[in-house]
Amino acid sequence: MPLPSRLYKYESFTAQALENLKNHSVYFASPSCFNDPYDCAVSPGVKEPSDRDVERIRNYYLAKADVPENARSQFERLDVASMRAMLLRQGQSVLDEAVKEFLSTRGVTCFSERNDSLLMWGHYGGRFKGFCLEFRTDCPPLTKARQVRYAEEMPQVDLIPLLCSDEEDSREVLDLYCTKALDWHYEKEWRCMHDKAGTLYTYPAEALTGIFIGPDAAFASFEILALIIMNQNPGVQLWQGRRSQSEFSVEFEPVTYTPHLEAKRLGLLPRDA
Structure with missing residues (x-):
């Protein structure tokens, strides 16, 4: 699936979330603290290579100038069955x-294709009292967002891209x-990855295009969000959520905000308000 033009990030109404919003930042957390115990910690297996694959890997390493002599000797003398067993052990x-290195060093930040998921609002949006940020995906870091694949079984990896790639991280x-x-x-999740966990990444201001406010958020929460945005992202659209009366869903309508003193000056409030 191509990268959607917009992705969404659910937030609870916390001081840290507000500070990140004020600073145009997203946090790349270590996946070891995620609520899914298998997140980035899957136990993948290696697919058994065919005879053709074994010979392809053998030729790849024999053509490399920097292969140690003892390893080169094995590649030259082992038969296909013995090579296959060795490659399976090495690949695993x-x-x-x-996987171990990723969990100990890398950072991940998560987004969703949807802004109206009841489960996402309940789990990540402060139980409907938080907010959801809308981002353009043609701005970093979302230009490198990768779609999450959902599977019933543990994945298996091909040996050729795993062992015959000079890149530090193969696509597999x-x-x-x-x-x-x-x-x-x-979750309909997309995620971005960073070389270092615990990194606060500053995105360009124009990347943020909207803020969707939970249907159970207090008016004071709405005001705080509105005041942050109007002073630094005046082009960001605010959306107020409400519970649908006809179906199990959250609906949003665009809203504007006039600060208290400005409303008073314009005569929209009583003088003693």
Whole structure:
């Protein structure tokens, strides 16, 4: 699926979320603290390579000038069956080490295709009292967002892209960190990854295009969000959520905000208000 033009980030109404909004920042957290115990910690297996794949990997390493002599000797003398067993052991070791390294160092920040999911509002939007940010995906870091794939079984990785790539992270390995159990499919998630966990990334102001406010958010929460935005992102549209009366859903309508003193000056409020 192509990258959608907009993605959404649910937030609880907390001091940290407000500070991040004020600073145009998103936080790349370590996946080790996520609520899914398998998130970025899947236990992938390695697909058994065909005879043709074994020979392709053998030729790849024999053509490399920097292969140690003892390894080169093995590639030259082992038969296909012995090579296959060795490659499976090596591939699994590389895979296990990659997952371990990712969990210990990398950061992840998550977005959704939807802004009206009841489950997302309940789990990540402060139980309908928080807010949801709308981002353009043609601005960093969302230009590199990857879609999460939902599966019933643990993934398996092909050996060729795993062992025959000079890149630090092959696409096959990166896909592991974007694979979750089918139970989480309601999230419609896309995610961005950073080399270092605990990084606060500053996005360009024009990346933020809207703020959707939960249907149960207090008016004071709405005012705080509106005051932050009007002083730094006047082009951002505010949307007020409400519970639909006809179906199980959250509906939004655009709203504007006039500060108290300005409303008083314009005669929209009594003088003693």
